[in-house]
Amino acid sequence: MIIIGAGATGMAIATSLTRHSHHSITIFSTDRHTAYSQCGMPFAIGGQIDSLDSLVLREPKTFRDMGIDLRLETRVDSIDIEQKTVTSAGEKYPYDKLVIATGSSPIIPPIPGTSLENVLTLRTLSDAKRIEKALENTSNVVIIGGGSIGAEMAAATSQRNVDTTLINRSTSILSHNLDPDMADIVHEHLSSLGVKVITGYAPGSINGEKEVNSVTIASSEFPADLVILSTGVSPENKLASDAGIDIGETGGIIVDNYLQPSVNGMICKDIYCGGECVEVHDTITGKAMLSQVASTARRMAGIITNNLTSVSTEFGPILNPWVAVIGELQVGTTGITSKKAMENDIKIVTGLATGSTRADYYPGGKQLFIKLIFSEQYLVGAQVVGGEGVKERIDALTLAINKKTTVEELANIETCYAPPVSMLIDPVSFAAKGALKKMSKRRS
Amino acid sequence: MIIIGAGATGMAIATSLTRHSHHSITIFSTDRHTAYSQCGMPFAIGGQIDSLDSLVLREPKTFRDMGIDLRLETRVDSIDIEQKTVTSAGEKYPYDKLVIATGSSPIIPPIPGTSLENVLTLRTLSDAKRIEKALENTSNVVIIGGGSIGAEMAAATSQRNVDTTLINRSTSILSHNLDPDMADIVHEHLSSLGVKVITGYAPGSINGEKEVNSVTIASSEFPADLVILSTGVSPENKLASDAGIDIGETGGIIVDNYLQPSVNGMICKDIYCGGECVEVHDTITGKAMLSQVASTARRMAGIITNNLTSVSTEFGPILNPWVAVIGELQVGTTGITSKKAMENDIKIVTGLATGSTRADYYPGGKQLFIKLIFSEQYLVGAQVVGGEGVKERIDALTLAINKKTTVEELANIETCYAPPVSMLIDPVSFAAKGALKKMSKRRS
Numbered sequence: 112m113i114i115i116g117a118g119a120t121g122m123a124i125a126t127s128l129t130r131h132s133h134h135s136i137t138i139f140s141t142d143r144h145t146a147y148s149q150c151g152m153p154f155a156i157g158g159q160i161d162s163l164d165s166l167v168l169r170e171p172k173t174f175r176d177m178g179i180d181l182r183l184e185t186r187v188d189s190i191d192i193e194q195k196t197v198t199s200a201g202e203k204y205p206y207d208k209l210v211i212a213t214g215s216s217p218i219i220p221p222i223p224g225t226s227l228e229n230v231l232t233l234r235t236l237s238d239a240k241r242i243e244k245a246l247e248n249t250s251n252v253v254i255i256g257g258g259s260i261g262a263e264m265a266a267a268t269s270q271r272n273v274d275t276t277l278i279n280r281s282t283s284i285l286s287h288n289l290d291p292d293m294a295d296i297v298h299e300h301l302s303s304l305g306v307k308v309i310t311g312y313a314p315g316s317i318n319g320e321k322e323v324n325s326v327t328i329a330s331s332e333f334p335a336d337l338v339i340l341s342t343g344v345s346p347e348n349k350l351a352s353d354a355g356i357d358i359g360e361t362g363g364i365i366v367d368n369y370l371q372p373s374v375n376g377m378i379c380k381d382i383y384c385g386g387e388c389v390e391v392h393d394t395i396t397g398k399a400m401l402s403q404v405a406s407t408a409r410r411m412a413g414i415i416t417n418n419l420t421s422v423s424t425e426f427g428p429i430l431n432p433w434v435a436v437i438g439e440l441q442v443g444t445t446g447i448t449s450k451k452a453m454e455n456d457i458k459i460v461t462g463l464a465t466g467s468t469r470a471d472y473y474p475g476g477k478q479l480f481i482k483l484i485f486s487e488q489y490l491v492g493a494q495v496v497g498g499e500g501v502k503e504r505i506d507a508l509t510l511a512i513n514k515k516t517t518v519e520e521l522a523n524i525e526t527c528y529a530p531p532v533s534m535l536i537d538p539v540s541f542a543a544k545g546a547l548k549k550m551s552k553r554r555s
Numbered sequence: 556m557i558i559i560g561a562g563a564t565g566m567a568i569a570t571s572l573t574r575h576s577h578h579s580i581t582i583f584s585t586d587r588h589t590a591y592s593q594c595g596m597p598f599a600i601g602g603q604i605d606s607l608d609s610l611v612l613r614e615p616k617t618f619r620d621m622g623i624d625l626r627l628e629t630r631v632d633s634i635d636i637e638q639k640t641v642t643s644a645g646e647k648y649p650y651d652k653l654v655i656a657t658g659s660s661p662i663i664p665p666i667p668g669t670s671l672e673n674v675l676t677l678r679t680l681s682d683a684k685r686i687e688k689a690l691e692n693t694s695n696v697v698i699i700g701g702g703s704i705g706a707e708m709a710a711a712t713s714q715r716n717v718d719t720t721l722i723n724r725s726t727s728i729l730s731h732n733l734d735p736d737m738a739d740i741v742h743e744h745l746s747s748l749g750v751k752v753i754t755g756y757a758p759g760s761i762n763g764e765k766e767v768n769s770v771t772i773a774s775s776e777f778p779a780d781l782v783i784l785s786t787g788v789s790p791e792n793k794l795a796s797d798a799g800i801d802i803g804e805t806g807g808i809i810v811d812n813y814l815q816p817s818v819n820g821m822i823c824k825d826i827y828c829g830g831e832c833v834e835v836h837d838t839i840t841g842k843a844m845l846s847q848v849a850s851t852a853r854r855m856a857g858i859i860t861n862n863l864t865s866v867s868t869e870f871g872p873i874l875n876p877w878v879a880v881i882g883e884l885q886v887g888t889t890g891i892t893s894k895k896a897m898e899n900d901i902k903i904v905t906g907l908a909t910g911s912t913r914a915d916y917y918p919g920g921k922q923l924f925i926k927l928i929f930s931e932q933y934l935v936g937a938q939v940v941g942g943e944g945v946k947e948r949i950d951a952l953t954l955a956i957n958k959k960t961t962v963e964e965l966a967n968i969e970t971c972y973a974p975p976v977s978m979l980i981d982p983v984s985f986a987a988k989g990a991l992k993k994m995s996k997r998r999s
Contacts, residue, residue: 154917160916436974507951525957
């Protein structure tokens with residue numbers, strides 16, 4: 112079998128298959144490296160992890176020793192679904208089963224100057240190494256795009272004492288993940304780290320001769336020895352699309368519940384697609400969407416492995432729970448935001464609470480900010496920002512949404528307590544009580 | 556109205572009522588202090604909190620300024636349900652509504668020597684102060700009883716460099732909360748802190764002239780300047796029982812869903828009971844039980860406040876989620892243990908996993924041990940031991956049990972990921988996958 116893409120999805124499938132069966136596996140990847148943690152890159156650049164090289168979890172040799180034919184820096188030029196072959200460097204490779212896990216690639220904003228030297232994106236380990244090298248001689252960095260990567264990178268470069276400017280086109284950062292009130296907490300935290308956060312503006316141009324030297328934003332010029340473009344990614348669908356595979360409105364490959372693509376609506380029975388190149392569906396709205404979190408990719412890899420080893424498993428719609436660590440803050444979200452609710456004409460009631468991760472008198476407690484979003488009594492979204500305990504609460508609230516938990520149930524939720532690890536009542540309960548109070552007022 | 560007991564339940568109700576209505580409130584308590592955190596006492600003794608006094612959250616004056624007639628060190632001698640009065644020091648006090656929140660008191664084991672000096676229990680702040688004072692001249696402490704308080708206190712005294720022996724009658728510590736395999740992790744941790752943990756033995760006698768000087772265990776004599784008895788508590792039901800109120804098989808006051816007691820099965824309409832003196836029911840087994848966690852008391856206080864302010868609210872059966880912090884370990888449980896399943900003839904399948912709280916390459920990750928207990932595909936119990944992230948996972952798993960979550964759902968659970976706060980897949984999912992594998996094997 113052939114796997115196109117040596118990212119989280121492709122490598123997880125390959126590794127599992129070597130344990131399960133006797134497939135001969137060939138993997139093609141345009142990347143120079145494999146089996147490294149993309150999500151860890153901002154933390155290696157920020158200095159929390161000692162080097163980018165420690166993000167490499169397994170060397171190519173390890174995979175080759177497992178009998179996997181791993182071809183790095185090798186582009187697949189086309190897929191022939193009829194013939195069941197892929198072509199690379201003029202040579203045809205037959206497959207019995209094919210996995211397309213091509214991931215996604217950075218969007219380059221349509222402004223002048225993006226091809227100047229030291230205007231970089233962060234996607235691959237090579238990208239991260241380029242940024243790392245550029246930072247050695249950087250006094251001023253301008254990061255364009257205040258999403259997950261942009262915000263994590265702004266924290267990272269400011270921690271390296273590089274003068275950091277973060278520009279975000281929307282009026283609040285992390286606008287795909289957080290409502291403005293929750294994003295403001297992160298914005299303030301970035302400011303406290305010394306990051307200049309500019310919202311509501313897109314850069315006009317990136318300027319310089321050969322190398323970048325400034326960025327123009329709303330007719331002001333900001334000095335920059337390094338510009339990081341983090342204005343989102345789009346699914347790498349070209350190979351699939353050229354082969355006739357159906358592409359969705361989001362740009363992701365359309366797949367069925369078994370993660371199999373189609374050509375003109377007809378399922379391609381020997382092909383599976385997984386990871387960021389695939390179009391998924393939102394549990395709450397039912398709409399097509401893209402997921403750009405490694406945990407989704409990893410879950411898809413599990414499903415594809417099962418289906419390749421004849422344990423038929425389905426991949427359902429997702430809430431796409433997400434967490435990021437931005438400086439000292441952990442920031443998470445699950446389900447829909449208020450903005451997404453509005454776009455989808457979903458009437459919501461929100462509940463907010465602040466709390467702490469320890470009893471008041473116990474030293475070291477960290478603040479927690481919780482926002483819950485309900486529709487028709489049911490939890491449909493949640494956002495948590497705080498110093499610790501965020502990822503676990505997002506996971507709990509993801510389960511709560513999936514299991515159709517009501518506002519009353521969350522208001523009266525049973526939680527455990529010990530002074531070094533919690534308040535007597537978890538703040539999630541207070542947020543639900545807040546929403547409940549609003550609902551009662553509206554009814555009366 | 557009158558409240559008997561100035562613990563977590565009584566004071567929460569009194570405080571809420573002053574906000575909600577114009578009740579005149581009299582509170583009687585035998586305790587010298589009020590509004591302090593009992594759960595915090597082991598940590599003040601261990602030195603994590605600077606002093607026992609910082610556990611006092613509010614001074615009596617604060618309550619008196621709210622208009623509450625707070626009578627500390629004042630015993631109620633009887634309740635007359637017909638007359639709607641309570642008697643204290645020969646005087647009768649009429650009530651319109653009565654709340655019984657008398658809590659529970661330590662069980663003194665039936666062995667010689669328990670009334671010697673420096674043989675102490677830990678229940679009230681005065682108890683804690685006595686222990687604190689005794690520790691000033693203690694070289695050797697013997698703690699009898701390896702439950703929650705015993706284990707937390709053993710960690711505390713060993714952290715003060717006092718030679719500490721913990722004796723536990725069962726063959727594994729924390730046997731109400733943890734299966735032996737999970738308890739072993741805590742046992743080892745206590746040993747690593749220097750605690751001598753002796754399981755499977757009850758002490759024969761506590762020895763000394765006026766003050767304790769040793770404890771005899773299995774014909775060996777262990778030196779002791781201080782003995783802490785932590786062999787459990789029993790509900791303070793005497794006042795209620797003497798007044799004719801129905802007491803359950805557990806020793807707790809029988810209440811209906813609105814937390815109202817009965818006399819010969821007839822509900823006492825002007826009386827509510829809450830906190831540890833009340834008999835509750837187990838969600839999984841349906842059986843009567845006692846809950847000795849502050850979070851249950853606090854939830855009951857909320858229900859009673861609602862019912863007193865005419866917002867009718869019911870208190871259902873509980874999973875009694877529990878967390879303790881023992882040295883560097885956090886230890887939690889929810890639902891039933893394997894032992895409780897066996898006692899109730901519930902067939903179970905368990906799933907175990909170990910994991911970490913961070914990505915492998917991210918410094919500072921702490922180990923996590925997870926045990927899930929399933930019955931007929933549904934989660935019915937969970938135990939988590941680890942360095943962090945325990946309380947939140949216990950809360951999530953409590954919700955999972957209450958919302959009837961299946962092993963398949965937990966195996967494929969959507970969780971979020973960032974290297975500084977999690978593994979790519981949460982270990983809860985691996986524990987569920989382990990159970991699922993066992994189930995498939997049994998079926999095939």
